[in-house]
Amino acid sequence: MKAKRIRIAAMLAASALILHACGGGANEGASAGPPGAESQAPGAESQDESKPAGMITAADLSLGDIDPAMAEKGKTTYDVKCQACHSMGENRVVGPGWKGITTRREPAWIMNMILNIDMMLAEDEEAQKLLEQCLVRMPNQNLSKEEARDVLEFMRTL
Numbered sequence: 001m002k003a004k005r006i007r008i009a010a011m012l013a014a015s016a017l018i019l020h021a022c023g024g025g026a027n028e029g030a031s032a033g034p035p036g037a038e039s040q041a042p043g044a045e046s047q048d049e050s051k052p053a054g055m056i057t058a059a060d061l062s063l064g065d066i067d068p069a070m071a072e073k074g075k076t077t078y079d080v081k082c083q084a085c086h087s088m089g090e091n092r093v094v095g096p097g098w099k100g101i102t103t104r105r106e107p108a109w110i111m112n113m114i115l116n117i118d119m120m121l122a123e124d125e126e127a128q129k130l131l132e133q134c135l136v137r138m139p140n141q142n143l144s145k146e147e148a149r150d151v152l153e154f155m156r157t158l
Ligand code: HEC
Pocket: 023, 077, 078, 081, 082, 083, 084, 085, 086, 094, 095, 096, 097, 101, 105, 110, 113, 114, 121, 127, 130, 131, 132, 134, 135, 136, 137, 138, 139, 141, 143, 151
């Protein structure tokens, strides 16, 4: 942990000049699966032995045609809880802009960034790269799975 802090501090200094790079560019490495972890909140419904409790996998999601009602609800959540740090365009505010995010990232990865940010920052390389670029840890916004899914639907419209 401490070593990581120091490493991040070093990155902080090193990346001061390339701040604008945050979230930009294509991402070949969007991870499909969740990172492993043993200790997660117990009691999450539908315990699946093959994945850490609470982490979303591709099998948990079904994406069909964009559902306008869900996207609308997602937009409302965005306005209240995400807009301060994320634009709907390509520009970074505090975190990366969301334009085209669903073409850069796997849906399950996005869901885990929303619902399990702490685990993602601890275990997922792509999430860690973003932190190194953005220099701010995304706070957990305490969305329900359903709210997160609505936000994902909204993202698909961007
Ligand atoms: C206080 C600022 C802040 C708020 C509020 C915030 N985020 Fe973030 N978000 C970040 C930062 C910073 C990152 C980059 C990862 C990191 O540094 O932790 C990020 C990364 C992300 C990513 C990955 C982006 C990419 O390009 O891969 C997603 C998805 C995301 N946030 C979703 C959300 C959602 C959904 C909400 C609202 C419910 C939200 N964020 C609210 C700061 C914020």
